[in-house]
Amino acid sequence: MDEETAGEKEIPTLWEQRDHSVEHVDEGMLIMQVNLDDSSPEWLAYVLEQCMRAGANDVHFLPVTMKKSRPGTLLQVMCYQSAAEAIKTILFSETTTFGIRTFPVACHRLARRFATAQTQWGEVQVKLGYHRGKRVQVAPEYAVCAQLAEAAQVPLKQVYQEAIRLAVEKVL
Numbered sequence: 001m002d003e004e005t006a007g008e009k010e011i012p013t014l015w016e017q018r019d020h021s022v023e024h025v026d027e028g029m030l031i032m033q034v035n036l037d038d039s040s041p042e043w044l045a046y047v048l049e050q051c052m053r054a055g056a057n058d059v060h061f062l063p064v065t066m067k068k069s070r071p072g073t074l075l076q077v078m079c080y081q082s083a084a085e086a087i088k089t090i091l092f093s094e095t096t097t098f099g100i101r102t103f104p105v106a107c108h109r110l111a112r113r114f115a116t117a118q119t120q121w122g123e124v125q126v127k128l129g130y131h132r133g134k135r136v137q138v139a140p141e142y143a144v145c146a147q148l149a150e151a152a153q154v155p156l157k158q159v160y161q162e163a164i165r166l167a168v169e170k171v172l
């Protein structure tokens with residue numbers, strides 16, 4: 001059974017799979033965590049951008065309570081193992097951390113397809129997500145929707161809703 005037909009019966013397990021046209025479980029991933037209690041929000045925004053440029057798949061911040069009840073931030077980065085050294089360099093050089101926790105993690109990714117919706121305000125690319133061959137997610141491109149909504153002075157959700165409706169009709 002090849003990967004194209006495997007999506008309906010079996011979800012393939014792959015390693016560092018960057019092609020998301022087929023649903024798969026990507027086992028070549030890591031989560032890196034650092035606790036920060038003395039970093040400025042501007043620095044963190046910069047770190048996020050640097051990590052994404054270095055190959056991070058996801059970067060996020062969570063509020064935490066540090067020792068001595070100080071407020072802090074948990075910075076968490078998900079990346080392929082091949083990007084780990086570059087991300088570690090960024091975390092050590094651009095944050096105040098003295099240590100990085102690293103955990104192996106698998107990421108189940110939906111198969112993705114794209115449709116173009118020609119709304120009354122303009123063209124929007126829409127991402128469609130499939131689980132076991134069934135469409136389960138529809139997500140218009142936020143930046144384009146926001147730009148169109150602002151230009152037309154209409155609510156963002158109105159542009160979103162029309163883009164979703166048109167994309168779904170197009171792929172039926």
